[in-house]
Amino acid sequence: MEDLDDLYENAPCGYLSLAADGVIIKANRTLAGWLGMQSFELLGRRFYDLLNVPGKIFYETHFAPLLRMQGYFNEVALDLVGPNGRKLPMLVNAAERRLSDGSVQFTRITLFQAADRRRYERELVDAKNAADRARRELEELNRTLEERIDAGIAERLQLEQGLLAEKEVARLREQFVAILGHDLRNPLASVAGGLNILSREPQSDKSKRVLTMMSQSTERMAGLIQDMLDLARCRAGQGIAIDPxxxxxxxxxxxxxxxxxxxxxxxxxxxxxxxxxxxxxxxxxxxxxxxxxxxxxxxxxxxxxxxxxxxxxxxxxxxxxxxxxxxxxxxxxxxxxxxxxxxxxxxxxxxxxxxxxxxxxxxxxxxxxxxxxxxxxxxxxxxxxxxx
Structure with a gap:
C-alpha cells in the first residue's frame, strides 16, 4: 500500500504550504534537498525570501496580485536561490485555499526543476539564430564583392566603436532603470485615472472588489516605481535628490x-x-x-x-x-x-x-x-x- 507521507516527502517535485501571511508552514524533503537544506530550516521563512531579486520584483508586481485575484497561477518561471547562492530554475504552480468568507486559509505551491527545459529552449533559440545567420550569410555571398567589403568594414568599425563605448554602457546601466521607471509612470497614471472614473459608475459588489484590488495594486506599483527611481540614483552615485x-x-x-x-x-x-x-x-x-x-x-x-x-x-x-x-x-x-x-x-x-x-x-x-x-x-x- 502506498505510504502517503513518503509520497509527499520524496515526491519528484517540491511541495510548499504557506500560511495566509506568506510564511512557510510545510515543505517536503525533495525541495529542501534541491536547496541544500533540511525541511525544518525552511519553516518560518517566506517563499518571497527564496527568490532572486528579479524574481522578487516580478512576484510582487505580477504574480502575487494575480494569485489574489484568481486564486491560482500555473507554469510561472522563477529562480530560487539556495544558501550557497546557487540559482535553481523552477516552474511554479500555486493555488489558494480560501474560507467561506473569501479570506485566504493557506496557499499550496508545487515546484518543478526547469534547468533542462530552460537549456532546451535556449538551444532552440540558438539553433534558430544560427539558421538565420546562415541564411543571411548565404544572401551576403550572393552580393557583389564591393558590398561584402563595405559590410566587413562597417562591421569592423562597429566592433571598434563598441569597445570604445563599454565605459559609457556601464554608466548607462543604472540610468536604464531610472528611465524605465520614469516612462512607466505616465501609463500607470492613465490606469489610475481610468480606475477612478470607473469607481464612480454603478458597479456590482464583485466589480467593486476587483476595482479596489486593482487600485491598491496601482498604488503599490507607483510606490515601487518611485523606489526604483530613488534606488537607481543612489546606485549611480548621485544620492537622493534634495531641494532644500x-x-x-x-x-x-x-x-x-x-x-x-x-x-x-x-x-x-x-x-x-x-x-x-x-x-x-x-x-x-x-x-x-x-x-x-x-x-x-x-x-x-x-x-x-x-x-x-x-x-x-x-x-x-x-x-x-x-x-x-x-x-x-x-x-x-x-x-x-x-x-x-x-x-x-x-x-x-x-x-x-x-x-x-x-x-x-x-x-x-x-x-x-x-x-x-x-x-x-x-x-x-x-x-x-x-x-x-
Missing part, C-alpha cells in the same frame, strides 16, 4: 500624520510637533521619510497601542522621532534594516521591495543628518537628526 528651501516643517508633518490616520482609522497616532520656526530642508523628502517610518510603525507595532510622532528642536538640529510599542527588533535584524531589499518580517500588511528604510536613510544623509533605530522591550523608535 525654508519650510514650515510642522505643517508638513501634520499633513503626513493626517494622511496616515485616514488610511488607518482604527489606530491611535499621537503627535507632539513643537517646531515653531521655519527649517531649511526638502519638505517633500522629509515627508516621504516620516511617512515611511510611520507606515512601518503602524505595520509592525502593537495594534492596540499608540504610535507616537515627536518633532522638537535640539542643539543646532531638529530631531524627529517615530516610536511604537511591541516586540523589540532582534539585534541581527537591526544590522540590516537600512539595506535595500531587506524586510524584517513576513507581515502581509507591509508589502513591497524592502526599500522604504533604505531610501529614508539616504534622505537623512542627503540632508547631512542621520537615521538611527533604538529598540527594547518598552518601544522601538526611529530617530531622524537633521542639522539646522
Amino acid at each position: 528651501k525654508p519650510t514650515d516643517l510642522r505643517i508638513v508633518l501634520e499633513h503626513v500624520v493626517q494622511e496616515l490616520q485616514t488610511a488607518h482609522p482604527g489606530r491611535d497616532i499621537q503627535r507632539s510637533l513643537t517646531i515653531e520656526d521655519q527649517v531649511t530642508c526638502d519638505g517633500g523628502r522629509v515627508a516621504q521619510l516620516v511617512s515611511n517610518l510611520l507606515g512601518n510603525a503602524l505595520a509592525h507595532g502593537a495594534p492596540d497601542r499608540p504610535v507616537k510622532v515627536v518633532a522638537a528642536p535640539g542643539l543646532n538640529e531638529v530631531v524627529i522621532t517615530v516610536a511604537n510599542e511591541g516586540h523589540p527588533i532582534p539585534g541581527h535584524v537591526k544590522d540590516h534594516l537600512f539595506e535595500p531589499f531587506f524586510r524584517a518580517t513576513s507581515s502581509a500588511e507591509k508589502q513591497g521591495l524592502g526599500l522604504g528604510l533604505f531610501i529614508s536613510y539616504e534622505i537623512a544623509r542627503g540632508h547631512g543628518g542621520s537615521l538611527e533605530v533604538q529598540s527594547d522591550e518598552n518601544q522601538t523608535a526611529f530617530l531622524f537628526r537633521m542639522p539646522v
Whole structure:
C-alpha cells in the first residue's frame, strides 16, 4: 500500500504550504534537498525570501496580485536561490485555499526543476539564430564583392566603436532603470485615472472588489516605481535628490500624520510637533521619510497601542522621532534594516521591495543628518537628526 507521507516527502517535485501571511508552514524533503537544506530550516521563512531579486520584483508586481485575484497561477518561471547562492530554475504552480468568507486559509505551491527545459529552449533559440545567420550569410555571398567589403568594414568599425563605448554602457546601466521607471509612470497614471472614473459608475459588489484590488495594486506599483527611481540614483552615485528651501516643517508633518490616520482609522497616532520656526530642508523628502517610518510603525507595532510622532528642536538640529510599542527588533535584524531589499518580517500588511528604510536613510544623509533605530522591550523608535 502506498505510504502517503513518503509520497509527499520524496515526491519528484517540491511541495510548499504557506500560511495566509506568506510564511512557510510545510515543505517536503525533495525541495529542501534541491536547496541544500533540511525541511525544518525552511519553516518560518517566506517563499518571497527564496527568490532572486528579479524574481522578487516580478512576484510582487505580477504574480502575487494575480494569485489574489484568481486564486491560482500555473507554469510561472522563477529562480530560487539556495544558501550557497546557487540559482535553481523552477516552474511554479500555486493555488489558494480560501474560507467561506473569501479570506485566504493557506496557499499550496508545487515546484518543478526547469534547468533542462530552460537549456532546451535556449538551444532552440540558438539553433534558430544560427539558421538565420546562415541564411543571411548565404544572401551576403550572393552580393557583389564591393558590398561584402563595405559590410566587413562597417562591421569592423562597429566592433571598434563598441569597445570604445563599454565605459559609457556601464554608466548607462543604472540610468536604464531610472528611465524605465520614469516612462512607466505616465501609463500607470492613465490606469489610475481610468480606475477612478470607473469607481464612480454603478458597479456590482464583485466589480467593486476587483476595482479596489486593482487600485491598491496601482498604488503599490507607483510606490515601487518611485523606489526604483530613488534606488537607481543612489546606485549611480548621485544620492537622493534634495531641494532644500525654508519650510514650515510642522505643517508638513501634520499633513503626513493626517494622511496616515485616514488610511488607518482604527489606530491611535499621537503627535507632539513643537517646531515653531521655519527649517531649511526638502519638505517633500522629509515627508516621504516620516511617512515611511510611520507606515512601518503602524505595520509592525502593537495594534492596540499608540504610535507616537515627536518633532522638537535640539542643539543646532531638529530631531524627529517615530516610536511604537511591541516586540523589540532582534539585534541581527537591526544590522540590516537600512539595506535595500531587506524586510524584517513576513507581515502581509507591509508589502513591497524592502526599500522604504533604505531610501529614508539616504534622505537623512542627503540632508547631512542621520537615521538611527533604538529598540527594547518598552518601544522601538526611529530617530531622524537633521542639522539646522
